Amino acid sequence: METNPKENTTQPELFTASDVARFCQVDLKTIHNWADKGEIRHFRTPGRHLRFRRLDVLDFLRKYGYPIPEILRMGKPKVVVVDDDPSVLAALRKTLSRRFDLTTFQDPFDALVAVGNLQPDALILDIMMPGLDGVRCLERLRSIDATSHIRCIVYSNHEDMKKNATEAGAYDFIKKGEAGELRDSLERLMGLERG
Structure with missing residues (x-):
């Protein structure tokens, strides 16, 4: 196995429902509704908190024409x-x-x-x-x-x-x-x- 040395990689791997609500400029309840309806791919932590992987957030934002926030490009x-x-x-x-x-x-x-x-x-x-x-x-x-x-x-x-x-x-x-x-x-x- 070969790897490149890591550089400063401060890219979040997971996002919260609040993060996604901020990206979409909607209420937190809207994100929960979208998740429950299967509109955005997600998983739940053992404490039942919603979490979203970066690429799933990107897929959702693209599908509905939202702009891509800079944090997703970092x-x-x-x-x-x-x-x-x-x-x-x-x-x-x-x-x-x-x-x-x-x-x-x-x-x-x-x-x-x-x-x-x-x-x-x-x-x-x-x-x-x-x-x-x-x-x-x-x-x-x-x-x-x-x-x-x-x-x-x-x-x-x-x-x-x-x-x-x-x-x-x-x-x-x-x-x-x-x-x-x-x-x-x-x-x-x-x-x-x-x-």
């Missing part, structure tokens, strides 16, 4: 990259590490064991790696509560698998070698793009 979102080719990992570290807190894995099984603890915002993986069924991996990540919130982007030469990958839950499918396009997709996903 820090370095956590991204895990999985690829069996060390040269691909090196190229992605070069392209992505300035903007993202990047952790890379060459072994897909090491990555899958670690991803539950790392709790990244996004996971980038090749759909075809030795010993790994990428489509099944995407389906399982989506079906497990502890990982269902992680957005997955497929970075692969196997464009014939694009439909299967997106049906299995991939947020995007980027052809290998298009690292700039991958960075742009991640920035859109994380709400980092500017107007």
